[in-house]
Amino acid sequence: MPNRKNFQKELNGKQLDLFTLKNAKGAEATVTNYGAAVVSLLVADKNNKMDDVVLGFDTIDGYLQDENAAYMGCIVGRYANRITDAKFKLDGKEYQLSINLPDLQAILHGGKSNFSNRVWDVKKNTGNAIEMEIFSSDGDQGFPGNLTLNVVYTLTDENELMIDYRASTDKATHVNFTHHSYFNLAGEGNPTILNDELMINADRFAPVNEKIIANGKTEPVKDTPMDFKTPHAIGERIDADFPQIKLGGGYDHTWVINKKVENEYSLAATLYNKESGRFMEVFTTEPGMQFYTGNFLDGKYIGKKGKPYPKRSGLCLETQHFPDSPNHPQYPSTLLKPGELYEQKTTYKFSVR
Numbered sequence: 001m002p003n004r005k006n007f008q009k010e011l012n013g014k015q016l017d018l019f020t021l022k023n024a025k026g027a028e029a030t031v032t033n034y035g036a037a038v039v040s041l042l043v044a045d046k047n048n049k050m051d052d053v054v055l056g057f058d059t060i061d062g063y064l065q066d067e068n069a070a071y072m073g074c075i076v077g078r079y080a081n082r083i084t085d086a087k088f089k090l091d092g093k094e095y096q097l098s099i100n101l102p103d104l105q106a107i108l109h110g111g112k113s114n115f116s117n118r119v120w121d122v123k124k125n126t127g128n129a130i131e132m133e134i135f136s137s138d139g140d141q142g143f144p145g146n147l148t149l150n151v152v153y154t155l156t157d158e159n160e161l162m163i164d165y166r167a168s169t170d171k172a173t174h175v176n177f178t179h180h181s182y183f184n185l186a187g188e189g190n191p192t193i194l195n196d197e198l199m200i201n202a203d204r205f206a207p208v209n210e211k212i213i214a215n216g217k218t219e220p221v222k223d224t225p226m227d228f229k230t231p232h233a234i235g236e237r238i239d240a241d242f243p244q245i246k247l248g249g250g251y252d253h254t255w256v257i258n259k260k261v262e263n264e265y266s267l268a269a270t271l272y273n274k275e276s277g278r279f280m281e282v283f284t285t286e287p288g289m290q291f292y293t294g295n296f297l298d299g300k301y302i303g304k305k306g307k308p309y310p311k312r313s314g315l316c317l318e319t320q321h322f323p324d325s326p327n328h329p330q331y332p333s334t335l336l337k338p339g340e341l342y343e344q345k346t347t348y349k350f351s352v353r
Contacts, residue, residue: 046277182314194235
């Protein structure tokens with residue numbers, strides 16, 4: 001487990017710290033209020049050996065080393081994923097957002113100064129749950145409205161890491177929040193996730209353009225390498241001669257989660273590592289999930305065991321609305337209005353097989 005002292009630091013007049021959540025089965029999660037990031041998550045394997053299954057850093061300086069530190073374990077916002085040209089129109093007005101992908105003239109995960117690189121306020125800590133809050137002022141990164149977001153992490157005795165979100169605004173705005181842990185069920189520091197078996201409960205996915213931004217359409221996964229309706233090893237088709245795979249440099253797409261009704265809390269995905277026996281289920285109220293195979297990891301970041309994180313050494317299962325939705329009205333709306341309460345629930349549940 002990371003040492004708490006290595007995470008205690010003052011930044012911009014606010015105190016950074018590390019908080020530990022525990023359950024009755026011996027699982028532990030540590031969370032820092034910098035980026036509301038999950039730093040470590042210890043769960044048992046089939047031999048009851050505990051290991052850390054999320055990528056991250058031993059000290060707070062690892063998270064501070066650059067603008068985003070690959071968004072390791074954090075909550076991203078105001079808008080997860082990408083928005084074309086970093087612009088959208090709302091009520092007849094065009095909003096220019098912060099561009100942090102200059103080569104693509106796009107915004108990713110909320111802009112240069114997004115929720116992943118700010119200090120959150122800790123509102124409550126009960127030992128197995130922690131609530132954090134962030135305030136985003138009108139015009140922050142170009143987005144309209146004063147926005148408040150509360151996130152609660154809970155580690156249950158059923159080995160669930162539950163994430164509950166609540167947000168409100170005083171002016172109409174677009175929001176899309178997600179959690180950005182990189183998982184490796186063999187244990188962080190292991191070099192690859194390509195042998196893990198993934199199931200995604202989705203008949204369709206959102207194809208991307210040459211900028212790796214969703215193009216406003218959805219397409220069937222049937223008879224393509226995007227079909228994970230039954231479990232497949234991640235590495236089985238990751239380098240397939242398929243246009244969408246080539247555009248993403250692997251998997252970096254949003255899948256349309258099968259739902260009986262809108263906002264249904266339901267199964268989105270499962271992940272299985274045969275070596276450890278660890279099995280993870282993902283449940284969410286969100287309509288989509290971004291599956292990202294760490295294609296841009298390149299060994300630059302040194303992990304908690306002193307090992308570099310190479311390409312495809314971790315994967316993200318980011319429950320969210322669809323990319324670029326403000327510019328595609330055919331996608332589920334990401335509009336949040338004054339007087340409305342944004343709510344989302346996502347759970348990562350661990351067991352063994």
